[in-house]
Amino acid sequence: MSAIEVLIGGADGKQVSLDAAMANRHGLIAGATGTGKTITLQTLAESFSRIGVPVFMADVKGDLSGISQAGKPHKEIDRRIQEIAIEGYQHRGAPTLFWDMFGKKGHPVHTTISDMGPLLLSNLLELNDTQSGVLYAAFRIADDEGLLLLDLKDLRSMLVWMGENRKEISGEYGNISGASIGAIQRKLLVLEEQGAESFFAEPMLRLKDLMMVDFSGQGVISLLDVSKLIHQSPKLYATFLLWLLSELFENLPEVGDADKPKLVLFFDEAHLIFDDAPKALLDKVEQVVRLIRSKGVGVYFISQSPLDIPEDVLGQLGMRIQHALRAFTPKDQRAVRTAAETFRPNPKIDTEAAITELGIGEALVSTLDASGSPTPVERILIRPPESQIGPVDNVKRTELISRSPVGGRYEEIIDRESAYELLKARAEEEERMAAAEAAEKDTSRASSDDVWLKPKSTRKRSSNRQSFGEAIMKSAARKATTMITGKLVRGLLGSLLGGRR
Ligand SMILES: Nc1ncnc2c1ncn2[C@@H]1O[C@H](COP(=O)(O)OP(=O)(O)OP(=O)(O)O)[C@@H](O)[C@H]1O
Numbered sequence: 001m002s003a004i005e006v007l008i009g010g011a012d013g014k015q016v017s018l019d020a021a022m023a024n025r026h027g028l029i030a031g032a033t034g035t036g037k038t039i040t041l042q043t044l045a046e047s048f049s050r051i052g053v054p055v056f057m058a059d060v061k062g063d064l065s066g067i068s069q070a071g072k073p074h075k076e077i078d079r080r081i082q083e084i085a086i087e088g089y090q091h092r093g094a095p096t097l098f099w100d101m102f103g104k105k106g107h108p109v110h111t112t113i114s115d116m117g118p119l120l121l122s123n124l125l126e127l128n129d130t131q132s133g134v135l136y137a138a139f140r141i142a143d144d145e146g147l148l149l150l151d152l153k154d155l156r157s158m159l160v161w162m163g164e165n166r167k168e169i170s171g172e173y174g175n176i177s178g179a180s181i182g183a184i185q186r187k188l189l190v191l192e193e194q195g196a197e198s199f200f201a202e203p204m205l206r207l208k209d210l211m212m213v214d215f216s217g218q219g220v221i222s223l224l225d226v227s228k229l230i231h232q233s234p235k236l237y238a239t240f241l242l243w244l245l246s247e248l249f250e251n252l253p254e255v256g257d258a259d260k261p262k263l264v265l266f267f268d269e270a271h272l273i274f275d276d277a278p279k280a281l282l283d284k285v286e287q288v289v290r291l292i293r294s295k296g297v298g299v300y301f302i303s304q305s306p307l308d309i310p311e312d313v314l315g316q317l318g319m320r321i322q323h324a325l326r327a328f329t330p331k332d333q334r335a336v337r338t339a340a341e342t343f344r345p346n347p348k349i350d351t352e353a354a355i356t357e358l359g360i361g362e363a364l365v366s367t368l369d370a371s372g373s374p375t376p377v378e379r380i381l382i383r384p385p386e387s388q389i390g391p392v393d394n395v396k397r398t399e400l401i402s403r404s405p406v407g408g409r410y411e412e413i414i415d416r417e418s419a420y421e422l423l424k425a426r427a428e429e430e431e432r433m434a435a436a437e438a439a440e441k442d443t444s445r446a447s448s449d450d451v452w453l454k455p456k457s458t459r460k461r462s463s464n465r466q467s468f469g470e471a472i473m474k475s476a477a478r479k480a481t482t483m484i485t486g487k488l489v490r491g492l493l494g495s496l497l498g499g500r501r
């Protein structure tokens with residue numbers, strides 16, 4: 001098996017490449033603002049695409065869409081091509097799918113509440129332990145009762161119902177306080193205001209739509225525009241990335257050693273994933289990052305400082321591309337030291353000093369050799385992208401979206417029968433029954449002197465009628481239903497990220 005090389009850059013007649021077989025060992029792109037991280041990301045993404053590896057990446061500033069277009073000649077770029085001695089450089093764009101959670105600048109992205117699962121949802125809503133407990137209970141009840149939690153209104157009606165039946169359900173599902181329910185409801189409102197309503201919907205994003213290879217054998221780049229989202233709801237952005245990661249982990253088959261990955265993910269502004277994340281979530285993230293390698297998925301984190309990434313995760317990132325860091329404050333200096341320490345030393349380079357001296361588009365780089373050991377650090381110029389630097393105009397973007405192979409698949413939201421509709425129907429049914437019962441009482445009072453005339457069947461039904469709340473108490477006897485519906489409701493993250501029970 002001859003290696004497929006991804007050229008990263010070079011200097012002084014030496015080129016540095018990544019062996020694509022090692023690309024599932026993950027990576028880190030770090031550096032201060034304006035030092036070249038985004039261009040490095042663009043360069044790597046188009047290189048993966050070219051060797052037939054699909055790529056998912058988020059466009060944080062809206063400056064990555066140019067990857068879909070051929071670049072233009074520029075003397076700075078020509079100089080780099082010369083200096084790195086790049087052969088076969090061509091101006092060309094990469095096949096690109098545009099996505100946008102809000103459906104404006106690309107295909108909308110949807111997932112369901114149950115698929116997101118209680119752990120990620122708790123993190124998204126920033127719930128405390130007690131509130132999380134209530135959310136977990138909501139999932140369990142929905143699960144036991146065969147109620148699908150798909151969108152925000154499903155979850156909302158579930159919470160309302162739980163509030164109304166608090167006493168009946170507290171025995172089986174733990175203490176459910178009105179205050180906790182209220183707190184979750186308020187946080188859901190905030191989430192809605194941030195535009196999440198359309199995110200929690202069906203049809204759910206199909207993973208295979210992120211893993212396409214076009215007719216010429218190039219990996220398709222899925223570019224998620226988050227330029228608005230990242231300001232409106234950074235937490236939703238981070239949660240989406242984690243959801244995607246776990247979804248891939250749960251659904252993709254194990255693959256043996258391969259000459260290249262099945263998919264590469266670039267997580268820009270990676271600090272958002274880890275900021276204020278509870279320990280339980282961090283542990284799971286660390287675990288998923290470690291294990292997803294065997295599914296042929298490479299994850300590349302992009303952040304300003306390596307200190308933004310928890311140590312356990314950092315330790316698993318094989319390739320390091322370190323752009324310049326400033327060393328003004330003690331914290332800066334610590335970041336420089338950490339960054340330097342993570343490299344395998346090269347006697348020709350003073351790593352710590354070099355980090356503060358690097359120019360734009362210049363970096364310290366270490367990859368993994370064929371045995372998986374880090375190569376000694378090299379100081380190189382990053383290869384310039386063959387695609388356009390900077391965004392595409394809206395006309396081009398609209399045209400590309402209209403020609404997209406997934407066009408029309410996600411634009412129309414499907415609202416199937418789920419918790420909201422079922423709970424509404426049950427409430428209406430209960431109301432009807434109550435009204436019938438009241439009416440019956442009236443009649444029986446009126447004719448109390450001829451009791452024997454009262455139809456037996458009515459009496460029997462009214463005494464046997466059980467409220468939904470009472471019914472739930474008996475739900476333990478419904479194991480069979482749970483076995484079937486549980487799978488649907490539990491969602492993949494539920495079982496992977498934290499388990500529901
Ligand atoms: N490899 C490169 N080849 C050619 N030009 C580059 C390269 N890297 C960076 N540049 C130039 O430097 C500019 C800034 O780089 P870039 O946008 O990647 O910085 P950044 O680290 O992503 O900054 P921020 O943190 O603000 O997003 C680019 O617009 C481009 O003009």
Ligand SMILES: [Mg+2]
Nearest residue numbers: 037038039061
């Ligand atoms: Mg950038």
